[in-house]
Amino acid sequence: MRGMRILQRSYGEYLQSSAMPQRQTRSFHEAFFSINHMFSASYSTASEKGGEETEKINVIFVDKDGEEIHVKVPIGMNILEAAHENDIELEGACEGSLACSTCHVIVMETEYYNKLEEPTDEENDMLDLAFGLTETSRLGCQVIDGVRLAIPSATRNFVVDGFVPNWFTDTKLVYYP
């Protein structure tokens, strides 16, 4: 539930937060444990050590012309912010305050979409009005957890009995301008 509170912060507040690295590590644990409890406790020690540096993950934006843009996104940054940091045109009319649907994105892999934390009622209310709504639509300003889940560096540290989680793949998102 701590994760949910972060998601609902406004854009401006989000940028100011200096306590972020600490929060990211905690939420990462929660998300991680809620998804796949078979991973052992040794993993959490490893990530705690690495928790202070800004880990980045790969995200691919696919625009309406089918062009793919690969970006590296620090953990804890929402998709809207990530788009703006990389000069990708994703509107954010209300700047992350859950008062519009202009940052609507579509998560291209259903499996990946299912790993994300469920949208809140407030996000769903805005999604109701989004143009071209799909089964795997989300508001970019609310997607953070998903970004944390797809951490390629984790696969290097972690294999349980030869099992490598196949959802540690790059996120593909498509957005409608």
Next chain:
Amino acid sequence: MSRRYLARYLVSRYFSSSVSSRPLHVCIVGSGPAGFYTADKLLKAHEGARVDIIDRLPTPFGLVRSGVAPDHPETKIAINQFSRVAQHERCSFYGNVKLGSDLLLSELRDLYHVVVLAYGAESDKDLGIPGESLSGIYSAREFVWWYNGHPDYSSLKPDLKSSDTAVILGQGNVALDVARILLRPRTELASTDIARHALSALEESSIRKVFLVGRRGPVQAALTAKELREVLGIKNMHIRIKETDLTVTPADEEEMKNSRIRKRIYELLSKAAAAAGTSESDPDQRELHFVFFRQPDRFLESNERKGHVSGVNLEKTILESAGSGKQLAVGTGEFEDLNCSLVLKAIGYKSVPINGLPFDHKKGVVPNVRGRVVSQTVEGLSQTERGLYVCGWLKRGPVGIIATNLYCAEEMVGRISEDIEEGVFTSSKEGSKGLMQLLEKREVKKVDFSGWEKIDAKEKQMGSEKNKPREKLVTWEDLLAAAAAN
């Protein structure tokens, strides 16, 4: 520059040769979301685009300033993006310039390669029933402009003291907005940007019961989830919904199956109806009643106050299928009266035609083919004007949210780009320079963006003295004076 923008830049340079970099003079009439999103996308798509946005008001932003309710400040954040567009070096805003009085459409078309009409819908649908001109009956748009300090409506003076009941016809988000403003505790309104005259009137208001009347049922109500959730959550305000109104028919089930939003609204209303029965009575209690399956037949005139409304005569309705899943309300011949001293019609806006522009009076829009204005229809085929476009409500009708204009603008810019590539805009035009000369000749006191910034600063400063985000200037004189101050 990111790889994507570099690619697009190179591509546009290759194709544009002289076209994209040759000045493209654009005038957008209307500075609401449609106008600003169009300007934004046009500036990004064409290096040579030089955009002037004109508005008849001294203040920009259209309904974002004058329509969005005072208790919805997050929805107004879009103004930040619009301000950035207005401050772009190839863009200018000119307020207090009215198409039709200060200059003609034909003059604009002479000065600019491209004219985009994005002036929205400043009028209302009528019910066309007896008694509609009684005093105490307003369109919701007039009431909203009154509490939002629109300079044309500051002296509306709606009577909020003659009874405890107001009836709102319509169940869309505008209906909810006006209901909320009528019923919200005054202390909550005092710290918003609501106009001072409205706050005073509301502080003395005796309205305690608001009826939201809809022709059809809860499954067809036009309101959206966020707004409904909001009213259901207001403290000390009691919601009344008849459980019998919540019965759904197979046709209703079908409608809900096909629309996620309809389903979620119905669920919220059902929960509200179940919870409603448990609240206690209190004399100063505020009540919001959802009345379904009733259509207004005529307005009743007061015996004590001639010329003033005293109630609405409502006819019960049932729903009949109209094909393709749509259900329409049909009268049953059973009537009942609902007494009140204030009626607000929230049944939809309508655009205003101007001279020299074709207009579809039935749909209330300018006839267009995906944004290009139709000049004539020959044997069923529409021929379109070159260089004249419509965007926003004037194009699509008064539906949708602020974000809907994003797609509208995107389509608009696509049309303009196609026309550029076809070499439609080869003649040279004067653009801004010509507009300035014309306005000067006619002694029009235009308000540029820095003039708006002075109004903005003054409003914010006045607001800070009262713990409000701004205290709006509500008369033409005050607005123009602030814009011209040093």
